[in-house]
Amino acid sequence: MELVADANGTSLSGSYSVKDGVNAIGQMANGYYIDLAWYGMAGVMEGGSYYMKGEEKMYIREGDGTITIADNAGTLTITGNNLGILNLEALISSGGATWSVSETPGSLNITDATQL
Numbered sequence: 001m002e003l004v005a006d007a008n009g010t011s012l013s014g015s016y017s018v019k020d021g022v023n024a025i026g027q028m029a030n031g032y033y034i035d036l037a038w039y040g041m042a043g044v045m046e047g048g049s050y051y052m053k054g055e056e057k058m059y060i061r062e063g064d065g066t067i068t069i070a071d072n073a074g075t076l077t078i079t080g081n082n083l084g085i086l087n088l089e090a091l092i093s094s095g096g097a098t099w100s101v102s103e104t105p106g107s108l109n110i111t112d113a114t115q116l
Contacts, residue, residue, distance in 0.1 A: 001030035001049040001060075001067070001078075011071035018049060018062050018084065028067055031059025034087060038096040051108045058106050059086035065105065076113040083107060 002028050003016050015027040028102045031050035049060045049067075060067075063084025070077040083106040090098045 001051075002047070003027065003049070003067075012069045012076065013071040014069060016067045016069070018060050018065065018067070021060050028060070030061050031057075031086060032061055033057075033086065034089065035092065035096065051106075051110070053106075056081075058108075059087050059088065060084065060106065061099075061101050063101060063105075067108075074114065076110070077110065078110040078113060081105070083105045 002024050003012070004025050005012050005014070006025050016026055018030060019027045020030050022029045029048045031048040032046060034045040036045060046057070046059075049061070050057045052058070060080075061084035062112070063082070065080055065083035067078065067080040067083075076093060084101040085104070085106040087098075087100045087102045090100050
């Protein structure tokens with residue numbers, strides 16, 4: 001996840017809204033998937049904010065959802081509901097022209113996350 005936290009903060013605790021073009025504390029960057037073949041090159045670029053649902057990456061997009069992080073001495077709990085999730089199937093089938101959000105919102109509940 002790519003987020004903007006307070007440079008002087010002592011933890012990541014807080015609520016983060018997902019935005020396209022983050023520029024303020026409390027924002028998290030959109031997730032993205034770009035097949036470079038759409039531009040005549042080889043490879044794939046992907047990143048921003050996403051979570052894993054089994055083997056599938058769920059790219060979080062701007063919308064009504066909020067991600068909340070609770071930091072308990074370096075052990076994080078990350079939750080989110082009503083998250084906009086990139087409709088990857090529509091994006092790929094349109095050759096990169098259709099950046100839409102899936103009809104079914106995503107959610108996540110990650111507990112006991114620590115730094116590797």
